[in-house]
Each structure stands twice: as structure tokens, then as C-alpha cells.
Amino acid sequence: MQLTTDRSNRGAAREEARRRKSRRGAGVSAISSVVVIGGLIALVVSSKGWPAVQETFFSWAAFKDSFPEVLRGFWLDVKLFICVEIVVLVLGLVIALCRITSAAALYPIRLLAIVYTDLFRGVPTILVIYLIGFGLPALELSGVPTSPVLLGGLALALSYSAYVAEVYRAGIDSIHPSQKASALSLGLTNTQSLRLVILPQAVRRVVPPLLNDFISLQKDVALVSVLGPLEAFRVAQISASSNFNYTPLIAAAVLYLCVTVPLARVLDRMQARRGQLDGVGTVR
Amino acid sequence: MTQTPVIEVDGVTKAFGDNQVLKGVDLTLTEHNAVALIGASGSGKSTLLRCIDLLVEIDDGDVLLDGEVITDPSCNLVEARRRLGFVFQAFNLFPHLTVRENVVLGPIHAHGRPRAQADEEAHELLKRFGLDKRADAYPDTLSGGQQQRVALVRALASRPRALLLDEITSSLDPELVGEVLELVVELKAEGMTMMIATHEMSFAREVADEVCFLSEGRIAERGDPEQVLGDPQQPETQKFLRRLLEAGRL
Ligand SMILES: Nc1ncnc2c1ncn2[C@@H]1O[C@H](COP(=O)(O)OP(=O)(O)OP(=O)(O)O)[C@@H](O)[C@H]1O
Ligand SMILES: [Mg+2]
Numbered sequence: 001m002q003l004t005t006d007r008s009n010r011g012a013a014r015e016e017a018r019r020r021k022s023r024r025g026a027g028v029s030a031i032s033s034v035v036v037i038g039g040l041i042a043l044v045v046s047s048k049g050w051p052a053v054q055e056t057f058f059s060w061a062a063f064k065d066s067f068p069e070v071l072r073g074f075w076l077d078v079k080l081f082i083c084v085e086i087v088v089l090v091l092g093l094v095i096a097l098c099r100i101t102s103a104a105a106l107y108p109i110r111l112l113a114i115v116y117t118d119l120f121r122g123v124p125t126i127l128v129i130y131l132i133g134f135g136l137p138a139l140e141l142s143g144v145p146t147s148p149v150l151l152g153g154l155a156l157a158l159s160y161s162a163y164v165a166e167v168y169r170a171g172i173d174s175i176h177p178s179q180k181a182s183a184l185s186l187g188l189t190n191t192q193s194l195r196l197v198i199l200p201q202a203v204r205r206v207v208p209p210l211l212n213d214f215i216s217l218q219k220d221v222a223l224v225s226v227l228g229p230l231e232a233f234r235v236a237q238i239s240a241s242s243n244f245n246y247t248p249l250i251a252a253a254v255l256y257l258c259v260t261v262p263l264a265r266v267l268d269r270m271q272a273r274r275g276q277l278d279g280v281g282t283v284r
Numbered sequence: 285m286t287q288t289p290v291i292e293v294d295g296v297t298k299a300f301g302d303n304q305v306l307k308g309v310d311l312t313l314t315e316h317n318a319v320a321l322i323g324a325s326g327s328g329k330s331t332l333l334r335c336i337d338l339l340v341e342i343d344d345g346d347v348l349l350d351g352e353v354i355t356d357p358s359c360n361l362v363e364a365r366r367r368l369g370f371v372f373q374a375f376n377l378f379p380h381l382t383v384r385e386n387v388v389l390g391p392i393h394a395h396g397r398p399r400a401q402a403d404e405e406a407h408e409l410l411k412r413f414g415l416d417k418r419a420d421a422y423p424d425t426l427s428g429g430q431q432q433r434v435a436l437v438r439a440l441a442s443r444p445r446a447l448l449l450d451e452i453t454s455s456l457d458p459e460l461v462g463e464v465l466e467l468v469v470e471l472k473a474e475g476m477t478m479m480i481a482t483h484e485m486s487f488a489r490e491v492a493d494e495v496c497f498l499s500e501g502r503i504a505e506r507g508d509p510e511q512v513l514g515d516p517q518q519p520e521t522q523k524f525l526r527r528l529l530e531a532g533r534l
Binding site: 178179181182183184185186187188189192196197200201204 | 334337339362363365366367368369370372374376377378379380389390393394395438439442
């Protein structure tokens, strides 16, 4: 076998080969993306119904017309999911803690927490929104809010807290019992070892699944529209039916993507980093 | 010389389901002394130490700390644990806290010491154990030997009445065992009261005032290290030591 390089510059040669390979890789992926995506677009655009679809779904004029209004509606969505996320973070933790209490005197609380999570995880979110949005005001209790935004937010918070509580609980369960033994051996109380040792580790571990739940919450705020508030989807719907053009719905979809995609990328990066750490770190 | 008992174990029994691990253990640890617990794997050394630190609830018998029955249901177990230090086989450091934070957690939260004082004392201890440069590191980034030294410092930081050491070198690479055992010998020389479960017979010989051989849920033989390890009287002890000898671990 003949060597094309002598020992002294084999490092440089290897580097050059690697660069060539990655350049070739980038070229191949660019070309194949263009071919696949271009092919799909061509397929859609050349279909018989495309001119009609383009007019009703992708009309630039209709997009420009409706966008400001849809955006204003979307601002309500943003405010709503931020508030609901904060409530869910706290309420979910409280419910998780209720579920893990072992004190006999607190048995009813544990039972309630179990019933709560079963109930709100088992019923479709849209049904919860209907029942709370229309049922709660019908009781005509004094002090119960009647604003559909508040009621919708409440329904979402109740529904998502049930999921998030389970996420927290799984995180707490995943902390090895030796950590608790270690905390107790230092003379910490049960509550202190939970607060200072178990929870900080558990919460760190469940950040990715929590973000995942938040991605679905950020689009589920659109469900509140069934109660009537003018959020992005509802605005788009109204605009669409009054102009017989569905483009405003596309505008709304773009706006939802603007908040869910960045969060998905943050989540990807977090998991990639964690994967690296797990690969290097010792497993105990 | 009168010897003050620090820990007294009186007829302690413990079963896990059908598995009767301790069948009545009697043991006294006096001030400034070290007792080495030896015995086959699964003989209940860890269980006994955990029972003493009230991490495991005993079935019958008593454990006394400075004359007080700490296994009595009316006794405040958190308060009793504060007077004892425990070092685990697997270190069990808190991975989300730095070395310094691991060390000051007990003093601050269990003993209510001011943070400045706790930090100061932690610094002194870490320095003595050659760990002051790693005070801001996280446990994951330390070697096994360093982690176990941190665990020792963490147990010492609460100024315990006695230390319970559970096979603290068993999960270390052989070349790291020495640096940890050295420290225990040093602590002994300073008068620390210790109960030490161990598989290292030469270490038991060096540091212990008394060796107790645990077998079948009881202390089968006890006495001076030279006598128990060099000239055992009980057949079980002889058998155990012969097996260690054959495995080249004596
Ligand atoms: N939490 C537990 N639940 C059930 N069984 C247990 C528990 N802890 C210990 N055991 C059992 O008790 C027995 C004694 O275990 P222990 O860990 O005390 O032995 P050991 O002498 O420390 O052994 P080693 O030298 O391997 O550490 C074993 O049979 C073990 O399976
Ligand atoms: Mg053990």
C-alpha cells in the first residue's frame, strides 16, 4: 500500500479530508432538500385545485388585511398562556406534594389529589373549558368571575396542573432514596430534606417534560375561543367567514408557530446538553 | 480509667419481611474508642449502623445515646440524629450543591449556626482534609477518594458525638483507599468516637480498639483486634477469616 502523505503532515491531511467530507455532506443535504421540498411544492402547485386553494388560503391581500387584527387577538393568547403557565407551575407542585405526603392525618388530602389528577387528566381539555366556562357562571354564586377569559384560563390551569403534578411526582420519585437517608443523617427534618435536597434535584430533572407540556399549552389556549373571547383563532375565524377567505387562519397558525417552535428548539438544546452530560458523567 | 459509654445497643432485632437480619445485638461504644464491625456480606453491618442512626426502625431492643434511649417512640429522632455523623458506602453527596454547600447544609439548617460561622468552619475542615481548592466544585467533578473525603468532612461539620462509618472505602478504586483511611486514623488519634463497618482487616487492626464479628444476626465474637483477627475462638469467625485469607484479602 502506498501512503500519499508522510508522517509529519498526516494531521493536516486528515484535517483537509475531514473538511472535504463535511463540505460534501453539506452539499448533498442542500441538494436533496431542494429536490424533496421543491418536488412537494411542485406537486401541490400543479394540482388541479391549487388556484382555488391559493385564492382562499394563501391570498396575500387577505393576509395583509387580517394580520393586524389577528395579531391583536394573539396578544390575548400570549397574556393568557403566560398567566396560566405560572399558575400551573405552582398548583402542579402543590398537588404533587399533596400526593406524596405519607402522614396518616393528611390522608384525605392525598385522596383529593389523586381524584383531582385522575379527573382532570381523564376529561378532554375542551370539555373542561365548556363545563367551567358555562357551568360555573350558571351557578350564580357571588364572587365567581364571569369573564370568559378568566374562566377559560381557570379551566386550562386546572387541566394542565393535573399533568404537571404527575411530571413533578415522577421527578421526585426518580431521586434515589439514599439522598433522603443522607439528608436525614445530617439531622434535617423530613420537610427540610424535601425542600433542600429532593425538590431541587427533582425540578432540575423535569424541566424538559415541563417545557413539553408548555408547548402544548401554548397552542391549547386557542380552545378558550369556544367561550367567545377574541383571541387569535376566534378573530381569524370571524374574519374568514365574513370574507369567505381562510387566509386569516393561516396568519393565526403562523403566530402560534412563532411561540411554539422557539420553545421546541430550547428543549432540543437542553436535551442534547443533558445527553452529553449523561454520557460523560458517572452513573451512580 | 473510667470509660463513658456513648452508644449502647441492647438486644436490637430487625427483620425485613421474613428476613431476620438482626437477632439480638448487644454492643457498647465508649468515648474516644473505635469499634470495627466485620462480617460477611449481608450479615447486617449496614443495617445495624442504620438502626443506630434511626434511619431504619428497629423491631425490638434499645439504642442508647449518652444514656438516653433514642429508639423510644417519644424520643425526637431528628434531634438524636443531629448528634451522630454517618458516612455512606456510596458517598451520597448532594449533586446539586457544591462541596462547600454540601458541608454547611447540616450546620446551618439542622443546627441553626450562622452562615458566616458555618462557612468559616467548613473552610477550616476542607483545608485540613486537602479539599479547600475544590470547595466550589460540584461532587461529580471529584475523584471517588475526594468525594468520600468530602462526605467525611460533611459528617464532621456538625461536630457529632460519634461517627458511624459504613464501609467507606468499598466503592473506591484500590489506589484511593489509602487517602481516606489515613484520615480516619487521624481522627481516631484525635479522640473521635467511631463505629466502623469494614472489609479492610488491616485497617480494623490499626484503628479499632475492639473488633466485633457479626454473624447470623448476632455478635458471634468480640475482643481485641489482634485476638479476634489473629487467634479467633469461634468456628464461624475462623471460617470467615479463612475465606478472606484464601481470597488474599487478609
Ligand atoms: N431496606 C431493606 N429492605 C429489605 N431488605 C433489606 C433492606 N436493607 C437490607 N436488607 C437485607 O438485610 C440483609 C443485611 O444487609 P446489610 O446491607 O445490612 O448487610 P451488610 O453486612 O452491610 O453487607 P455488605 O457487606 O454487602 O454491605 C441483606 O440480606 C439485605 O438484603
Ligand atoms: Mg453494607
